[in-house]
Amino acid sequence: MDQRRILLCSSSKVADSDYLEPVIPHLQQYLGATEELLFVPFAGVGMSYDDYTAKVAAQLEPHGFTVTGLHQAQRPAEAIANAAAIVVGGGNTFHLLAQLQQQQLVAPLQHAVAAGVPYVGWSAGSNIAGLSIRTTNDMPIVEPESFSALALVPFQLNPHYSDYQPPGFHGETRDQRLAEFMAVAPETPVLAIREGTALQIDNEQMVLLGNQDGFVFQGGHKLQLPCNSDISSWLAGK
Known part of the structure; x- marks a missing residue:
């Protein structure tokens, strides 16, 4: 029986918000009485894992959570x-x-x-919940063993989605990049979610939280992903 409890946030900030401001309300509502959080800091590159964990703890502990870094565990698999x-x-x-x-x-x-066990991610932490990391926005600064990710959900993710194109910009837009993915993997859906929104998954139910719609890119088409409505059909990959 599927027991998934997953919260995939697009970003740690939205516009000029404080760090984790858009995540905290979803976290509080989703986890309820859960207080102890095991934090995975491995996406952090510009700061030490200790500093990253402390940064997250500083924002979450005032809201009743305790944060422990996975990197501090002697037996990480057991800690998980x-x-x-x-x-x-x-x-x-x-x-x-x-x-x-x-x-x-x-x-x-x-x-x-x-x-x-509830899983909460934002940005890169959300990206790895998908089938692979082939639709991340990030630069490949290291080479993983493969692009295959956790496959907690049967689709790709594209957090921080934006269809804004700055005037005079001549690089590929996000839509063009996702169109390239569709050209080589037309059957695989990509759920693109805007900053400040989050996918909440409970067992076989999924909803896009927030006040902005997202999009699904699949088979050469861009489909609207309505916020605050049942989008559970995409958990079946369609």
Whole structure:
């Protein structure tokens, strides 16, 4: 029986908000009485894992949560299996996945989520919940063993989605990049979610939280993904 409890936030900030401001209300509502969070800091590259964990803790502890970094665990796989909730932060998706693969933590994460341990991610932490990281926005600063991700959901993700094109910009837009993915993998849906929104998954139910619609890119088409409505059909990959 599927016991998935997953919250995939697009971003840690929206517009000029404080750090984690758009995540905290979803976190409070979703986790309820859960207080202890196991934080995965491996997407952090510009700061130490200790500093990244402390940064997240400083924002979440005033709201009743305690935050422990996975990197501090002597037996990380056991820490994942025994976690009350797992939180995976943003940063560089390639670095995050490479670290999980090198430390053989992909399967423990998959097993924990399948057993009902809540999984919360933002940005890169959301990206790795999909089938692969082939639709991340990040630069491949390291080479993971493969692009295959946690596959907690049967689709690709594109957090921080924006269809804004600055005047005079001649690089590929996000839509063009996602069109390239559709050209090589037309059957695989990509759920693109805007900053400040989040996908909430409970067992076989999914809703896009927030006040902005997202989009699904599949088979050469761009489909609207309505916010605050049942979009559970995409959990079946369609």
